[in-house]
Amino acid sequence: MNDLAFSTEIRVVKKDDLPADAQQFAAIPADLERPAFSLAYSSLVAVYDYAHADGSIAFVVARFQTSRGKTYMQYTAWQLADGQRVWAAAGYSAQRPLYNLPALEQSSEKPVLLVEGEKCVDASQQWARFAVTTWAGGANGMSRTDFTPLSQREVIICPDDDEPGHQAGNWLADHLVGLGARVMIFDTAQLAEAFAGNPHSGFDIADAIDAGLHEGQFAAMVANSAVCTKYAGNDIAELASENDDEITPQRQVYQEIEAAFGIAPDVHERFDLSVDGVTTWKTDKKGALVRIFVSSPLVVLGRTRLSGPRGGWGYHIGLRNCLGQWETLTIPAKLLANDGKELRELLAEAGAITPQEFTGRRALMEYISYAQNCPVITLASRPGWLGDEFALPNAIISPGDGENGPSLTLDMGGRDHLLNRNGTLEEWQELAALAAPNTRATFALCCAFAPPMLRHLKMKGGGFHFFGNSSRGKTTLLRLAGSVWGGGGEEGFVRNWNNTSNGAEGMIADHNDLLLPLDELTVAAPELASQLIYMLANGQGKGRARKDGSAAERNSWNALVLSSGEKTAAQQITQGRHRSQMTGGLAVRMVDIPIEHAPGETIEDTCGLGSSRAWVEKVKCLTDDHYGLAGPAFVETLCVERSAHIAQARRYIERVQEMLFENGDDPQVQRAAERFALVAAAGQLASDWGIIPISHAQILRAIAACVNGGAILGHGSDGIVLSRAA
Known part of the structure; x- marks a missing residue:
């Protein structure tokens, strides 16, 4: 408590009279003279300084006596825009330090006596066995006070003997235990019975000291478990001991959060979190705390x-x-x-x-x-790469160890994405094994692993279009490829060409860095099909304007499409009244591949299932149950030493390009060759990493078959030597 003789010339303003641009001092300047604190119709009883640990004053509390009883006011210092410094009858806006904090910090070996009110601190701080403190603002001020200096310390809470005091004691105990303190609550009612013949409501330790309580008596009562009991409400520190298996609602929810998200929750001290929910406290009109x-x-x-x-x-x-x-x-x-x-x-x-x-x-x-x-x-608002991380709705794939928590998350705004997972990778590999001896199925599967590599190889997207008569298994091969990334839809992960321009643009963006399987090109209008093929390969949507006329940010993506239809892409685009011209640019962006390896045959090897129809039904059944595992596994491996993996992919691409085409070939043919080579490289990496049970030779055979009907000229040191495209 300070000397009460202050200057009568220093101005004190009301909180409402402070300009909006006034700035509160975190610590009152040492050279700022103090005013004569006053309150109408009351007399000043005491002034209490609340200091930071370094001794600088944060704010001042003045206690006044009125005809109705005691009242308190907080005073803080402010800097005005014109440089003037003033005092204001306004609360401290930051977290408030504990009263007597410098002395509290200097006596870290002592148990802390946490009392209610500065008067109680001043009465008991003469006791050498305890460090004594309180907080400002009564029940309303607890949530605004920084109690962290009491972390890991032994704290004896000595509340006033009334209902608000008991409520405050319980709140403090909950909060301090959450900070790791060892907490006991002193039964002030027994103190009142021992030192007051007719105790009044609100009897406190200062009243008991006035009635003759001395330090030795108090210490003896603290040692008596009937008077001072260890708090067991949400005692996290005690529950952490090896011999205590009790799980409280608070401990349970903290364990669940750590298990689900790998982090310890950071809950503001004003609030309590448990499996029952989040709660806080307020003071009612009678001054009692209400949850x-x-x-x-x-x-x-x-x-x-x-x-x-x-x-x-x-x-x-x-x-x-x-x-x-x-x-x-x-x-x-x-x-x-x-x-x-x-x-x-x-x-x-x-x-x-x-x-x-x-x-x-x-x-x-x-x-x-x-x-x-x-x-x-x-x-991120769409899947795919963002920096070094790859976003999926159910996982963020990162090259780091994740010790500092996630740095990226994906929010697709509730849009239907089908990026679901089911089964295990080992179960899915049984499905992939059915593709191994079949060229179109192997090619489709390899296509699915290529999109995440486009960005790092600085390659543009595009597509491949399986065409052929109905009931040849085209949709099944799209389902097979789509199962690499997800499923759960009517046709697994497969989408449909039947769309509007805007709808299709959004769909492509939601498959950024992923495979987009599109079924039934036949249902797409020729003009729309032409536009979408260009958009797919160019990686950008339409330009649009905002309401203010400025250019809106365009959708962009890296995408690879695997399409199907009864007609070739060229036939679909050039037919009908609204047909478009089939340019070389369109042809190279969407390469047509016949679904049949021989007339009427799509499947070369039924893997012991007896017929192509049985093979198709088996693949459909398996893609209903196993999906969304191989793609993330591929990206997880790619993230580890990504530069080395991309360098290996480039070597695979160069070798396949040399096998397929010569330098003198048309540039558009070379572009198509590069995309075929990308698919081969993606499949080879997936094979190297044990994700697909398909050999390099089987992958190169599938590429050759899809380029020019599968002609194989011979075998070299690197395996199969592919023929040049016709």
Whole structure:
């Protein structure tokens, strides 16, 4: 407590009279003279300095006596825009330091006596056995106080003997245990019985000292478990011991979050998180603490920033649904504005339970917005590469070890993506084994591994189109290739050519760095088919304008399409009233491949199943159950020593190009050759890495068959020597 004689010339302004641009001092300047603190119709009783650990003063609390009892005011120092420094009757905006903090820090070996009010600190701090402290602002100030200096220390909470005091003691115990403190609660009611004949409500340790309590008596009562009991509410430190297997609601949810997301939740001290949900406290009109429901279990995993030049901020949320399962959701930060209705709707739709009471709704937005110290995560709106990481809805594939948490997440806005997983990679490889002796099936499978390599090889996308009569297994081969990345749709991972221009553009963007299997080119309008083939290969969508007339950011992608239809792409584009011209550029972007290796035959080897029809039915059945595993496994391996793997891919591509074509061939033919060689290289890498049970020789045979009907001139030191294209 300081000398009460202050200058009467220093101005004190009201909080509402501070200019909007006024800046509060984190520490009151040492040369700033103090005013004569006053309050109408009251007398000044005491002034208490709240200092940082270094001794600098953060704010001042003045205690006044009125006709109705005691009251407190906080005073802080402010810098105005014109350089003037003033005092204001306004609260400290940052986290408040504990009272008597410098002395508390210097006595780290002593147990801490946490009392309610500065008067109690001043009365008991003469005791040598304890370090004594309190907080500013009563029940309302607890959540705004930095209690971390009490982390890992032994703390004895000595609350006032009334209902608000008991509520405060329980809140403090919960909070301090979460910080790792060893907590005991002193029964002040027994202190009142021993040192006051007729104790009043709110009896505190200062009253007991005035009545004759001395340090030795208090220490003896602390040692008595009937008077001072170890807190066991959410005692995380105690539960961590090897001999204690009790799982509290709080410990359970922390364990679940660490298991689901690999991080320990960072929950703001104003809030409590358990399997029962997120809660906080408020003070009612009578001064009693009341628990407020904020939401079902929910944790902020990171701050998100949308990739691209106009990226906006948001929050990556983990939430626990009613089935006890943890799911993720990304919400734009703008949803925290106004009354948060859209935020609650989004959370409710995702399976969270949100508050109906106004205080809880406001607390929900505060709970999310207070999470400012969590990792910053780049938010991708489509799959594929972003920097060194590869985004998928169910995984972020990174070359790092992930110790610092994810740096990228994918939010496709609820769009249907079919990038699902089922079964195991070993089970899927049984499906891939059916493709090995069959050229079209092997080629289709190898196509699926090529798209993630386009960006790193600086190659453009394009497509291959299987054509032939119906019931030849074209859709089945697309299902087989699609199973590398996903499934779960009516035809597995396969999409349909029947689309609008805008819809098709969005679909392509959602297959960035992935295979896009497109069935039934026959249903596409010739003009639209022509436009989409160009867009696929050029990697960009249409240019569009925003409402203000400025150019909107174009969709872009790296995509490889595997298409099917009864007619060739050339026939489809040049037929009908709205036909388009089939240029060489279109032909090289979408290369036609006959589905039949011989008249009426698509499958060379039925793998012991007896007939091509049985082979097709078997593949359909397996692709219903096993999908979405091989593609991520391929990218995971590619991420490790990626430069070396890409260099190996280039060597494979060069060798296959030399086998297929000569330098004198037409440039457009060479472009097609490069894409065939890319498919071969992708398959060879997948074979090298044990992802597909298909040999290099089988892969090169499939490439040759799809280039020119499978003519093989002979065998060289590197395996099969392919003939040149006709």
